[in-house]
Amino acid sequence: MFNHIMIGSNDIERSKRFYDAVLATLGAGEPARNQAPTGHTRLFYRHDGNVFGISEPINDQEATVANGATIGFKCVSPEQVQLFHDTAVAHGGTSIEQPPGLREGHMGALYLAYVRDPDGHKLCAIHRPQQNR
Structure with missing residues (x-):
């Protein structure tokens, strides 16, 4: 049903350190680093046909969490x-x-x-x- 899940981060390098360690427990390797046309950094972790992404918000607003989302x-x-x-x-x-x-x-x-x-x-x-x- 899903192609990918993307979340925002206010500190992409902190997020990379966190998710490198956490997603390694599931067998995911290093993320692909991508720069959006806007210059914002994005990370894409691929594992078992799934993609989990982290991005600096492209609208330059602060990344926030979705209340009720898990x-x-x-x-x-x-x-x-x-x-x-x-x-x-x-x-x-x-x-x-x-x-x-x-x-x-x-x-x-x-x-x-x-x-x-x-x-x-x-x-x-x-x-x-x-x-x-």
């Missing part, structure tokens, strides 16, 4: 969820909501961890024990 990253195990969380916190992220762990709900059992990146974007690491697709 970007979920699929993990292959509870251990990978924990590693994602711990790496995010070690690289300037903030642990939010409940500690990483198993949750039961309308979608069945999920192993979840929530963090905010250094710009305040809400991220979720998620593993579905019943179906890891």
Whole structure:
């Protein structure tokens, strides 16, 4: 359904350090660095056919977070969820909501961890024990 997800950053190099470490826990490598025609820097992480981008706002306004938005990253195990969380916190992220762990709900059992990146974007690491697709 999605081609890519793009978020804004007020400090692209800080974001690169954070996402290099965090996305490496999922197997993503170095991002492709791109300069928009406007001169703004963008980073594109590619992994398993997905693209996650970070950009300096092209309108030259401050990057802000979307209230109510969460970007979920699929993990292959509870251990990978924990590693994602711990790496995010070690690289300037903030642990939010409940500690990483198993949750039961309308979608069945999920192993979840929530963090905010250094710009305040809400991220979720998620593993579905019943179906890891």
